[in-house]
Amino acid sequence: MATVELRFSALPEHVRTARLVAAAVARRAGVDEAVLDEVRLAVGEACSRAVGLHKIGGISAPVKVLLIEEDKQFSIEVGDEAPHAVPGERANGAGPGDPDSEAEEDEMGLAVISGLVDDVEVSAGEHGGSIKMTWPTTPPPTILV
């Protein structure tokens, strides 16, 4: 079950809010301070991508962000409702016909995420896709007493 769930209209101005909320929840969950910048950047990239996909697809549904605190780990799952081509087809260049610039930005966003986060799962299907990123956490000192 998600610790915090956030839904926002697919507009660029809300991506910053998602970054701030994600970083605050990650800090509380015990994600290392040194990694919080990466969390902020990675969730921003995933949300920007989702906003872009909704815009291109003319989808009015909100973008969904799940912030999941678990034992020794913290996960963020960013879900979109844009119909994706199955990954195999995308790899062969049979994309949905996006303009080049959009496709380039999408790839750059994914490159940043995969460069920043070791544990990333990207899934895509007919009814939407998601990017799930996981970081280890250290328990707060009070638990050790």
Add this chain to the structure above:
Amino acid sequence: MDLSLSTETMGDRTIVRVGGEIDVYTAPKLREQLVELVNDGSFHLVVDMEGVDFLDSTGLGVLVGGLKRVRAHEGSLRLVCNQERILKIFRITGLTKVFPIHTSVEEAVAATD
């Protein structure tokens, strides 16, 4: 925090000082600024990123777009950045090989290809 932009001319170089956050919401403002400068004939740009708190791939895309524009006029686009967290994004995406990155505006202004 929003994006702040100011420009200054030093010889044939135009310094663009950027402050705040460059993301999917604010990057279009930076794009407009760069396009305007190139349209007005400024082809040697130095983008000072020392006041930037946050940069994402949308911002990188705008900088790459700026570079393409100035190169079309045989110009240059140099960056000034000393912040490790910002430099890391350029390294991850391989863009350190694309942009000359300097430690000060003075160094960037003095640099020649």
